[in-house]
Amino acid sequence: MAHILVVYEIRENKIKKTSLEATGLAVRLSRELGGTVSALLMGSQVNHLTSLPGEYGAQKVYLLQHPDLEKHSPDVAARLIAEIARDISATHILMGASAMGKDVMPRVAFHLNSPLAQDVITLEVQNGKVFYTRPIIAGKLLAQISLQGEYQLATIRPNVFPAEKNPRTPEIISLNKTIPTPRVQVQQTTAAEVGKLDVTEAEIIVSGGRGMQGPENWYLIEKLAKVLGAAIGASRAVVDARWREHGEQVGQTGKTVSPKLYIACGISGAIQHQAGMASSKYIVAINKDPEAPIFKLADYGVVGDVFEILPKLTEEIQKLRNQ
Amino acid sequence: MNIAVCIKEVPDTETRPRIHENGKELQTEGIKWIVNPYDEFAIELGLQLTEKQGGEVTIISFGPKEIEPTIRSALAMGAQKAIRIDGARTINDPLLVAKNLTNVLKNRNFDLILFGKQTIDDDNAQIAQLVAEALNLPCAAVVVKLELEDKWAVAEREIEGGKEIVKFAIPAVISCQKGLNEPRYRSLKGIMAAKKVVIEEVPAIAEPEKVQVEKLSYPPQKAAGRIVGNGAEAVPELVRLLKEEAKVI
Numbered sequence: 001m002a003h004i005l006v007v008y009e010i011r012e013n014k015i016k017k018t019s020l021e022a023t024g025l026a027v028r029l030s031r032e033l034g035g036t037v038s039a040l041l042m043g044s045q046v047n048h049l050t051s052l053p054g055e056y057g058a059q060k061v062y063l064l065q066h067p068d069l070e071k072h073s074p075d076v077a078a079r080l081i082a083e084i085a086r087d088i089s090a091t092h093i094l095m096g097a098s099a100m101g102k103d104v105m106p107r108v109a110f111h112l113n114s115p116l117a118q119d120v121i122t123l124e125v126q127n128g129k130v131f132y133t134r135p136i137i138a139g140k141l142l143a144q145i146s147l148q149g150e151y152q153l154a155t156i157r158p159n160v161f162p163a164e165k166n167p168r169t170p171e172i173i174s175l176n177k178t179i180p181t182p183r184v185q186v187q188q189t190t191a192a193e194v195g196k197l198d199v200t201e202a203e204i205i206v207s208g209g210r211g212m213q214g215p216e217n218w219y220l221i222e223k224l225a226k227v228l229g230a231a232i233g234a235s236r237a238v239v240d241a242r243w244r245e246h247g248e249q250v251g252q253t254g255k256t257v258s259p260k261l262y263i264a265c266g267i268s269g270a271i272q273h274q275a276g277m278a279s280s281k282y283i284v285a286i287n288k289d290p291e292a293p294i295f296k297l298a299d300y301g302v303v304g305d306v307f308e309i310l311p312k313l314t315e316e317i318q319k320l321r322n323q
Numbered sequence: 324m325n326i327a328v329c330i331k332e333v334p335d336t337e338t339r340p341r342i343h344e345n346g347k348e349l350q351t352e353g354i355k356w357i358v359n360p361y362d363e364f365a366i367e368l369g370l371q372l373t374e375k376q377g378g379e380v381t382i383i384s385f386g387p388k389e390i391e392p393t394i395r396s397a398l399a400m401g402a403q404k405a406i407r408i409d410g411a412r413t414i415n416d417p418l419l420v421a422k423n424l425t426n427v428l429k430n431r432n433f434d435l436i437l438f439g440k441q442t443i444d445d446d447n448a449q450i451a452q453l454v455a456e457a458l459n460l461p462c463a464a465v466v467v468k469l470e471l472e473d474k475w476a477v478a479e480r481e482i483e484g485g486k487e488i489v490k491f492a493i494p495a496v497i498s499c500q501k502g503l504n505e506p507r508y509r510s511l512k513g514i515m516a517a518k519k520v521v522i523e524e525v526p527a528i529a530e531p532e533k534v535q536v537e538k539l540s541y542p543p544q545k546a547a548g549r550i551v552g553n554g555a556e557a558v559p560e561l562v563r564l565l566k567e568e569a570k571v572i
Contacts, residue, residue: 106449131537137349187477228572245502300561300569
């Protein structure tokens, strides 16, 4: 019998969407393997957060609330998760492949001496064996792997699995643990800008390249992003030219994104950039060069001047929103 | 300061990877091999620290003899020593690679053990954390800024939509992200000096891997898209398609 433990990520007192996606996947996995789903919430104020895990399918919600957990420590989190996984006889442990998940779960893997599939995009069960598929070489290839260990750990790429409701009334279990001394501890978190959406979390991304001609023209991208509620991305060329911050870079040495819509403005589409955004559901390319490689990847292309097209696109979408 | 930088030899980013006929491995013929780009930020960090405070940088890498030119490329940036763990080119289990690195790193009194945040071939982003936990050391991952004072460090980590400031004691493990520094070019002097370094060879610990690659595949090819039109006049049609056909807005 499988016992799938979903480790929740809580930031600023809110449960991250990726944790709900992981819960939905855990529910699917529990049906295919036969088993149950538990959620683990740790922090200084988690006791009031039990309704969402139940709504998304957790049969048990484990709560570890302690004032010493106010400031996140990845090594503390990992040791606690490993201990709890053993206590409850978990068989599989899932977490979102966010910055926190990708940092905490390898440490859990060490403590449980068990393998971790990092950044999983599909999962299949055949004859009781789980197959995890993850992108490698920045998504230029997909690797289907299986894990042999006492536990199987996986982080799942945000925005890929649906967050599906499977409402239940979970059993709530409050845990009592001694919190280990942190080795690394967060002192503070600074937001890039209030409300700025990260490319890895966005459903829609508007991204700019050298074709934008200069950093002073980014207001065109920002306006379009605003009407779409989109995050802003950048090609490596403009990050290297210091027009934009590295946190926005999409590509093999930047971030890999899977939005439902990626709008590439003045981006030629080098293979390294493609590696970062090719798994977008829909791609729009706007470029004045009809031979730009990006057009081979795009679902919809518009050939022309970004300075004419972007304002028009912003205007048309605003009209749509106003209807 | 005694600093270790763990590096990996990976395919160049221009590579269009092909799958071997066995369906489970990369075809390595004709690949141009490079130092993992993220590892260069780690090497640069090590060099900057030892230039300021004295000490030396040791490059450590796991792989067969064929990776030695890449180790020398790392040395050519200015590192003084190197160790190669004589292992297979492809190990799919990060736990096993980490075990081997830990075996070499322990008992050598490194003040800092540096990694790139991930390799651009496996994209696992696990080794730094696995090694740190094995050595009972703090680990700050995906670091874009670092300040050291005595036995303490304060680092900025990149997270979604912002940064996390973390504090930890030295000795420690750090994985480096782009933006931390600008890796220097190899000088001719560095290249020549690198040729003279004796690369210490250590046997690998072999163990069954806990990760099996069942198969590799190419990502689904998108169906060919189309050019909707030219210039601003094409925009209304584009918006209509996005709304009615793609249904994404």
